[in-house]
Every structure is written in structure tokens, then in C-alpha cells.
Amino acid sequence: MQTTLSSREFNQDTGKAKKAAHDGPVFITDRGRPSHVLLSIEDYRKLSSKGMTLAEALADPRPEADFEFDPPRLRxxxxxPADFE
Structure with missing residues (x-):
């Protein structure tokens, strides 16, 4: 669910905007046009995360972090061989 607030509404009641951000993005408008988006930290992290690298996954000490790794064969x-001469 998304919410849209004018910049005036946002300035008058930031608490309302923060609560609404838990349900989805909050679009903040200036003169009727979207200008900013407020997200919960969880949603922001989902959008900004690039995932875990293989090295990070292998270094993860948690037992539940084990995974199967079956790379595809190159066809x-x-x-x-490299020629170093």
C-alpha cells in the first residue's frame, strides 16, 4: 500500500508519515508533483542491498547459513595455459 502526502501534510504530521511507511512507500509531493519518497529501513535495505557475495556467504559462521553450491559447467x-615468456 502506498500513501501520498503533500509536503505541508508531511511537515505538520511526520509521525503519520512514519507510521504509513511501515505499510509501504510514502510519496511526498511539492505542488502536486512527487518529490520525495519515505521508506521504512527494512524496505530501504531490501532496495539497496546487492546481496551477499560468495566470499561473504562462505565466511558466515552461522550453522543455518550453510548452502548447496553447484556451479554450472562451462560449455x-x-x-x-598462460604464456609467461
Whole structure:
């Protein structure tokens, strides 16, 4: 669910905007046009996270962090040794 508030409404009742952000994004308008978006920290982290790298996943000490890793086989790949001369 999304909420839209004018900048005046937002300034007069930020508590209302913060509560509404728990249910979805809050669009703040200036002169009827969207200008800002207020998100809960959870929603922000979901949007901004890039996920975990393989190195971070392997370094995670939690037992529940174990996972299966079955990389796909490369097809059509020919290995050529490096020539260091």
C-alpha cells in the first residue's frame, strides 16, 4: 500500500508519515508533483542491498547459513595455459 502526502501534510504530521511507511512507500509531493519518497529501513535495505557475495556467504559462521553450491559447467570453454615468456 502506498500513501501520498503533500509536503505541508508531511511537515505538520511526520509521525503519520512514519507510521504509513511501515505499510509501504510514502510519496511526498511539492505542488502536486512527487518529490520525495519515505521508506521504512527494512524496505530501504531490501532496495539497496546487492546481496551477499560468495566470499561473504562462505565466511558466515552461522550453522543455518550453510548452502548447496553447484556451479554450472562451462560449455564451449577451451582452456589455454598462460604464456609467461
Amino acid at each position: 564451449g570453454f577451451s582452456f589455454t
